[in-house]
Every structure is written in C-alpha cells, then in structure tokens.
Amino acid sequence: MKKIKMKNRIIIGKKGMRMDARNKEELIRNNIKSLAEIKRYVADNNSILMNLTISGSHLYGFNSSDSDIDYRGIYVVNTNELLGLKKPKDVLNIKLKDEINDIVLFELKKEIDLALKSNCNILEHINAKQIYNTSEFIELRRLINNAFGKSGLYNSYNGMATFNYKKFIMGGKSTTKKYLYVFRSLMAGIYVLQTGRIEPNLITLNKYFKIKEVTQLIKSKQENREMSLVPEFKPHALEDRINELFDRIDKAYEKSKIPDYPDEKDVLEINKFLLKIRKKYILWIIEKLKSLLRI
Numbered sequence: 001m002k003k004i005k006m007k008n009r010i011i012i013g014k015k016g017m018r019m020d021a022r023n024k025e026e027l028i029r030n031n032i033k034s035l036a037e038i039k040r041y042v043a044d045n046n047s048i049l050m051n052l053t054i055s056g057s058h059l060y061g062f063n064s065s066d067s068d069i070d071y072r073g074i075y076v077v078n079t080n081e082l083l084g085l086k087k088p089k090d091v092l093n094i095k096l097k098d099e100i101n102d103i104v105l106f107e108l109k110k111e112i113d114l115a116l117k118s119n120c121n122i123l124e125h126i127n128a129k130q131i132y133n134t135s136e137f138i139e140l141r142r143l144i145n146n147a148f149g150k151s152g153l154y155n156s157y158n159g160m161a162t163f164n165y166k167k168f169i170m171g172g173k174s175t176t177k178k179y180l181y182v183f184r185s186l187m188a189g190i191y192v193l194q195t196g197r198i199e200p201n202l203i204t205l206n207k208y209f210k211i212k213e214v215t216q217l218i219k220s221k222q223e224n225r226e227m228s229l230v231p232e233f234k235p236h237a238l239e240d241r242i243n244e245l246f247d248r249i250d251k252a253y254e255k256s257k258i259p260d261y262p263d264e265k266d267v268l269e270i271n272k273f274l275l276k277i278r279k280k281y282i283l284w285i286i287e288k289l290k291s292l293l294r295i
Helices: 021-044 108-116 120-127 135-145 150-169 176-195 202-209 212-223 237-255 264-293
Strands: 047-055 070-077 091-094 102-107 130-133
Touching (some): 021 047, 021 070, 021 102, 047 135, 108 264, 130 135, 176 202, 212 237
Antiparallel strands (some): 047 070
16 A cells, blocks of 8 residues: 655755754755765775665754754665675664764665564654665665554554653653653654654644644754753643643554555565665676776
C-alpha cells in the first residue's frame, strides 16, 4: 500500500526552522564543510556515503541558539569486507576535528532492518530533507515508505514518549526541551497513524493539532537555551494535554488503515534492492582495479 510520495530533493535547511539569514548562511557553511569531511571519513573506512541529513532539534523545528547539529545518514560498506572473516562495522560514530556535532551513520543493512521494524527515528531520517543523497537513496526511500507497519510505528512513537515522560517529567528533571520531546513523539505518532505520512517537524505538526501550550513551549525553547525552564502554565495544563495525546495515539492505532506489519512482497523488493547494491559495489571495485592496472 503506497502511503507517501516523496520528491528527490537535495536541500540544506529545514521547513519550519526558526532562523534569520545570518544563521541560515552559517548552517549552510557548516553543512558543506561537514559533508566533505564525512565523505572523506567514510571513504577512509572503505565505504560509500548514501545520504546525509540533519536530526535533533534542527529537524524537529525547535532549535535554540546553542543547539548543536546532529547529522545522520547511511553508508554502504565494501561488499568484499562482508565476505571475509572479520565482520565490518555497521555503525560509524564520527568525531570531526574541532567539532562538537553528533554524527552517526548506519550501514545500509542495519538501516533497512530498523526501517522494517518501523523505527520512527530511522523513518524520520529517511524522509527528512537531505543535505546529500545518491539516486540509490531515492529508490530506497520509495521502497521503505511502502513497507512500514502500524504496530512498529505505534510502539516506537508511544514508547519514546513514555520513556521521556517517565524519566524526565515524572522524574523531576523536566525542562522545556523534555516536554517538547514528549509532545513531538505523541503528535508525530498520531499524525502518521492517521495520515500515513511521516512528519518530524513540531511546528508543522502543530498546524494540524493546534495546541496552544505547544506553541508557547516552542517559542520559549527558541528564545532561550537548551536547558531552559518550563514557562508558567495553568496547573496541570501540560499534563492534561499529554494525557489527552496518549489517549489519542491509542485510538489512532486502533483506527489506522496502515497494515499491522510490512507486506512480504514489499520486504522481498527491499531485499532485491540490497542485493543489487552489494553486487554493484563488487563491480565498482573491479572497475577501479582495472583502471589502476590499466587493463
């Protein structure tokens, strides 16, 4: 069942992100610099970068002046390494020189495995606007968007909201940022279960939900800093809204027309795609060797 139609985009910047021209120019410069360094790092690990996007508060639409930049992406490991005795890494945690940004890349198979479980973070990264992507990534995104299931979506979004609520809100460690994480998880989960569309940006989501407390929290987070305290609301206002959303996500799951789990035919298509990429890499290595040897 086709749920999402995505366009091939290579865009720097985020819809709904609050930034002036100077901040946007700085973000673009950072992205271009980081992309070049990340591609070199991936190549040094005998792999190819498939895509790169921004995650975290910049993706969610409530980044503040001191928010760092979280990069996420997919790389394809050299097929020859998969055939040897030593198992190659399936995660690259990259620390660039003089950078505090969080950079995590998943190997293609790991990314696919998590996507087929409808892991919400992975689906959001795949459907986010891309800083960089290959044509193969566009094909992968189309295949993945035909193959997620409502059971995984519900468990992922509801589980993330429950974890943050229990650990930070009930645990007495609540900040504006932590409340926003809870609201965003529930709202994004409800939205995809009702519409079949992945939407990570809280500003965009709140155009659909129209929750005034969320608007105030976003404003507070953007105007202050990462650990800003929660602005004053009427007693229990935030908890009441959150409890309502927990009820709504349960009902959205029950009524959702998305299949419980990915269809086997869609999974087989993704498997064919993975095999094609693995074979392509072997041929690419052979051609590169021929070129070096001038055969």
